Amino acid sequence: KAGVTQTPRYLIKTRGQQVTLSCSPISGHRSVSWYQQTPGQGLQFLFEYFSETQRNKGNFPGRFSGRQFSNSRSEMNVSTLELGDSALYLCASSFRAGGVENEQFFGPGTRLTVL
Amino acid sequence: GESVGLHLPTLSVQEGDNSIINCAYSNSASDYFIWYKQESGKGPQFIIDIRSNMDKRQGQRVTVLLNKTVKHLSLQIAATQPGDSAVYFCAEKTGANSKLTFGKGITLSVRP
Numbered sequence: 001k002a003g004v005t006q007t008p009r010y011l012i013k014t015r016g017q018q019v020t021l022s023c024s025p026i027s028g029h030r031s032v033s034w035y036q037q038t039p040g041q042g043l044q045f046l047f048e049y050f051s052e053t054q055r056n057k058g059n060f061p062g063r064f065s066g067r068q069f070s071n072s073r074s075e076m077n078v079s080t081l082e083l084g085d086s087a088l089y090l091c092a093s094s095f096r097a098g099g100v101e102n103e104q105f106f107g108p109g110t111r112l113t114v115l
Numbered sequence: 116g117e118s119v120g121l122h123l124p125t126l127s128v129q130e131g132d133n134s135i136i137n138c139a140y141s142n143s144a145s146d147y148f149i150w151y152k153q154e155s156g157k158g159p160q161f162i163i164d165i166r167s168n169m170d171k172r173q174g175q176r177v178t179v180l181l182n183k184t185v186k187h188l189s190l191q192i193a194a195t196q197p198g199d200s201a202v203y204f205c206a207e208k209t210g211a212n213s214k215l216t217f218g219k220g221i222t223l224s225v226r227p
Contacts, residue, residue, distance in 0.1 A: 004158075031213055033213050033215070035215075035217075042204075042218070042220060043159070043206075043215075043220075044217075045214045048214065050213075055213065056212060056213055056214050092158075092215075103149065104149075104161070104213070105161065106159045106160070106161075107158050108158050109157075109158050
């Protein structure tokens with residue numbers, strides 16, 4: 001079974017630009033969560049999508065948004081990029097059954113550098 | 116607020132020895148705990164999990180212990196190998212909420 005895939009793996013942008021990152025979950029997984037990882041703040045939860053609906057959101061500004069498609073693939077968008085948005089963005093997918101979520105499997109991440 | 120923290124930033128062990136990585140959490144409502152391993156250039160890899168109705172769970176060469184009284188979680192790795200060198204994170208969540216709260220991470224270095 002293929003793992004979680006994220007594209008692109010590396011991205012360089014300049015301040016003020018916007019960026020879209022993509023995540024394909026493991027087949028059969030309908031829950032997708034996004035995390036930001038930085039050396040200073042560690043891993044921080046951005047948001048979670050399930051069945052095309054955002055179920056939970058972390059403490060990030062509105063510049064960070066996401067969506068999920070009917071095939072469970074998810075995208076996240078960051079507008080008006082700031083230097084502090086440079087980070088590894090991780091996507092995780094999981095299988096929900098009976099309202100209970102099971103373990104989350106992470107993708108390799110997208111390394112975003114904002115210049 | 117809720118937080119999950121690790122006691123030490125780095126741990127160096129001799130190959131073949133057992134490793135113990137500790138983690139403290141503050142949210143008494145947390146009911147699911149996970150240990151992840153992250154190697155350079157990769158995303159976190161699931162190691163083992165434990166639910167709050169358990170005190171101990173064993174996997175292959177790994178054991179997780181949960182002490183709810185003192186809100187402490189530990190990961191024990193038996194016969195540590197060079198391939199175990201990585202950053203280890205503990206994480207917790209509550210109920211059906213998918214949000215994982217991660218600790219800062221501890222680097223495990225295995226000496227040959």
